[in-house]
Amino acid sequence: MREKSCGTCQESRASALKEEGYVLLEFLTSFPVYVVLLVSLFAVWLSFLKSYVVLLGDWELQQEMRLTLERIAQDASMATHIECSAPYELHIERHVNGKKSTTDYVLREGRKGQPPYISKKVSGEDHGYYAPQPMTGGSNVFGNLAVVDFQCVPDKGLLHLSLTGENRRTKKRVTFSTDICLPPKEKEEKEAQGGKT
Numbered sequence: 001m002r003e004k005s006c007g008t009c010q011e012s013r014a015s016a017l018k019e020e021g022y023v024l025l026e027f028l029t030s031f032p033v034y035v036v037l038l039v040s041l042f043a044v045w046l047s048f049l050k051s052y053v054v055l056l057g058d059w060e061l062q063q064e065m066r067l068t069l070e071r072i073a074q075d076a077s078m079a080t081h082i083e084c085s086a087p088y089e090l091h092i093e094r095h096v097n098g099k100k101s102t103t104d105y106v107l108r109e110g111r112k113g114q115p116p117y118i119s120k121k122v123s124g125e126d127h128g129y130y131a132p133q134p135m136t137g138g139s140n141v142f143g144n145l146a147v148v149d150f151q152c153v154p155d156k157g158l159l160h161l162s163l164t165g166e167n168r169r170t171k172k173r174v175t176f177s178t179d180i181c182l183p184p185k186e187k188e189e190k191e192a193q194g195g196k197t
Contacts (some may be wrong), residue, residue, distance in 0.1 A: 065165040115146030144168035
């Protein structure tokens with residue numbers, strides 16, 4: 001009986017060793033498959049992340065150019081006098097409670113490798129900026145945004161404003177434009193004297 005039980009032990013040991021070999025074989029064959037799956041999932045995730053950053057950069061470009069043009073158009077629509085000394089410079093004057101206020105928008109070249117940008121300078125009798133303040137441009141994680149063209153052209157009683165921006169990372173360009181009625185000459189004279197229109 002003892003010999004029989006020892007034989008059973010040897011058989012169980014042999015089958016256990018055989019099973020250990022199968023487990024090791026399964027692990028060695030499945031491990032590379034798991035590694036390939038994990039690497040491919042990571043690559044897909046990185047691709048998605050890159051696409052997301054590009055999409056956000058282009059969206060931010062559109063948003064920045066649209067808001068900048070809206071601000072310029074809003075100031076121009078309340079003006080009593082508008083001058084375009086060059087296609088990329090806009091000088092706006094208005095009178096508030098008899099006091100003259102001027103706003104200048106200029107397309108400027110960036111310094112030290114920075115992209116071009118639109119600057120705004122406000123000056124008046126009792127308010128204003130000491131130096132022009134940037135309204136656009138700069139770099140962030142989503143892109144390097146630049147204004148590549150700004151035009152203000154008076155034509156037949158209208159002021160045509162056009163603003164083109166570029167995301168330097170994706171090379172995508174967007175252009176926004178609008179037309180604004182130029183102020184009548186009588187409005188300039190009346191508000192300069194302190195009257196209301």
